Amino acid sequence: MLIPLDRSRPLADQIYRYLREMILAGRLAPGARLDSSRSLAAELGVARNTVVRAYDRLHEEGYVEGRGASGTRVQPGIPRGLAPSGRGLAGVNPDRPVSVRLPDPAPHGARLLQYSDALPPFARRPRSHIRYDFEYNASVSDARSRREWYRFLRRAAVRYETVPATYALDRPPFGEVEESIARYLHRMRGVRCEPEQVVLVSTYMQAFQMVLRVLVEPGERVLLEDPHSYGLRNAIRLHGCDPVPVPTDSDGLMITQVAEQDEHARLLATNPSFLMPSGQHMPLARRLRLLERARERGYWVLEFDHNNEYRYEGTPVESLQGLDDDGLVLHVGTFSRLFSPDPAIAYLVVPPHLKDIFRAEDVTMGNYCAPLETDVLAQFLDSGEMESFLRRLNRRLAAKREAAREALLAFRDLPLALSPSNAGLHVHFRMRGWSPERVEALANAIWERGISIFPDQPYTLLTRPSAGLLLGIATLEVDTIREGIAVLGEVIGAFIEDEGA
Numbered sequence: 001m002l003i004p005l006d007r008s009r010p011l012a013d014q015i016y017r018y019l020r021e022m023i024l025a026g027r028l029a030p031g032a033r034l035d036s037s038r039s040l041a042a043e044l045g046v047a048r049n050t051v052v053r054a055y056d057r058l059h060e061e062g063y064v065e066g067r068g069a070s071g072t073r074v075q076p077g078i079p080r081g082l083a084p085s086g087r088g089l090a091g092v093n094p095d096r097p098v099s100v101r102l103p104d105p106a107p108h109g110a111r112l113l114q115y116s117d118a119l120p121p122f123a124r125r126p127r128s129h130i131r132y133d134f135e136y137n138a139s140v141s142d143a144r145s146r147r148e149w150y151r152f153l154r155r156a157a158v159r160y161e162t163v164p165a166t167y168a169l170d171r172p173p174f175g176e177v178e179e180s181i182a183r184y185l186h187r188m189r190g191v192r193c194e195p196e197q198v199v200l201v202s203t204y205m206q207a208f209q210m211v212l213r214v215l216v217e218p219g220e221r222v223l224l225e226d227p228h229s230y231g232l233r234n235a236i237r238l239h240g241c242d243p244v245p246v247p248t249d250s251d252g253l254m255i256t257q258v259a260e261q262d263e264h265a266r267l268l269a270t271n272p273s274f275l276m277p278s279g280q281h282m283p284l285a286r287r288l289r290l291l292e293r294a295r296e297r298g299y300w301v302l303e304f305d306h307n308n309e310y311r312y313e314g315t316p317v318e319s320l321q322g323l324d325d326d327g328l329v330l331h332v333g334t335f336s337r338l339f340s341p342d343p344a345i346a347y348l349v350v351p352p353h354l355k356d357i358f359r360a361e362d363v364t365m366g367n368y369c370a371p372l373e374t375d376v377l378a379q380f381l382d383s384g385e386m387e388s389f390l391r392r393l394n395r396r397l398a399a400k401r402e403a404a405r406e407a408l409l410a411f412r413d414l415p416l417a418l419s420p421s422n423a424g425l426h427v428h429f430r431m432r433g434w435s436p437e438r439v440e441a442l443a444n445a446i447w448e449r450g451i452s453i454f455p456d457q458p459y460t461l462l463t464r465p466s467a468g469l470l471l472g473i474a475t476l477e478v479d480t481i482r483e484g485i486a487v488l489g490e491v492i493g494a495f496i497e498d499e500g501a
Helices: 011-025 037-044 048-060 107-115 143-160 176-189 204-215 230-238 255-261 284-297 352-365 371-382 385-409 436-448 478-500
Strands: 064-066 072-074 198-201 221-226 243-249 265-270 300-304 329-334 346-349 416-418 426-431 468-472
Touching: 011 048, 037 048, 048 064, 107 230, 143 371, 143 385, 176 198, 176 329, 176 371, 176 385, 198 204, 198 352, 204 230, 204 265, 204 300, 204 329, 204 346, 204 352, 221 230, 230 243, 243 255, 243 265, 255 284, 265 284, 284 300, 371 385, 385 416, 385 426, 385 478, 426 436, 436 468, 436 478
Parallel strands: 221 243, 221 265, 265 300, 300 329
Antiparallel strands: 064 072, 198 346, 329 346, 416 426, 426 468
16 A cells, blocks of 8 residues: 655654545445555555554544454444545535535624624724824833833742642632722722622623623613724624614713613613713713613613723713612723733623622633733732823823824814814814715725724714714824824815815
8 A cells, every 4th residue: 555654744643644534535445454564564664563553543533443363444334425535624525515505503603704893994904004003992001011010920920930730710709800900990990899799801892792691682672872882882783682872962871862762771881981982971960860760771781991091181080880879880991902912801890799690600601811910910000000100101192182183173174173082092083074985985095195094983873964083192102193194184185175176
């Protein structure tokens, strides 16, 4: 039997794989006798033990059987015509008969193809040609914060050298990092919780999915403020619910509109401390009315506390969860953009009466954050380094935001309307009276000139009188921001002129 062998790879493995494929393809029929190990070894010029190891493996996996003096034969029990053949690397027979009908994925599988991405289309574009990258979804760490993070990391790594190895899921229901996060959220966001109410996850998308799985049946009504987080909307759709958009004004969710649509609602999702994409926040009176409405109607409130650490003036707005006396609010946040590389740590704060349910969900789904990094995060929070970092960061962001606003306001002849944002990692402006389609065409023209800019259309389901654009400011220096916006103004002017030509 001629078996091609490559002397650079294990010979027994090559012999096993060749004979296995011959059997599966039917070229060695059930019951066929293989050459003796001695004669095949002589023919191939290898040691007999090499062939014996290959035969032993075939025997263990049920491809062949040994019959003493009658030698080694192909297992008779392999049905003719049913064994896979001609398989490619993907493990699929390209010559499979057309008549074979494969089972369809479940509806969730079909939804995955539509709604599985947490980022809108423009954020997924390649940037190799971009000169001015106004990325709004980036890490904001600085040299000092990274240095301190790695100092704590080295200290934690030394400590783990003497810790006995344990199974990752054999961890207590909460520990040092949950205690640190609870203290930090109370100091910085006014969140009221005990450590056992903090559930660690890798990403905020995992937190969304947990909330939906535990509290919402597919098909139930989920209210979603509009505009909103693109990832949150997709999580709702992936769960099998159609999000019901509720309009906002400059103060956030319009309570009268909520009241018109919240009959039979199961959940309302909002980011009251950072309205997307303007960066404004919901005033206290409206927050209290929203909680009153949820209490009257009996639905949960999911508070996505996104971008609220980044504030140009004043202090962060108190969380909605901190005002909730009834246990209706679930609070979601993340540390993912505060460091580079991303430590992949996010959190969900649940009401006390739900903590056991969410702990069970956490264990059942196998959610996991690396203990080494969670230990480092606990040290970073408790040492005061986080507050120090945020003070430095917000001073830098304030200067960048002011430079961006001044540069945009200089275009007095262009139909730009700046949002009065006081927080976040981007500047938002509307093109007065422009449709989403027209703004997207403008964004394409801007990208062609080497400037990354992002339409705000993906963040809304409702029709608005004016669509707009987002400019991220976190990763660029002040001079680069001014220079890039100067080019941006030229592109917008030329676009308008071309339209009128």
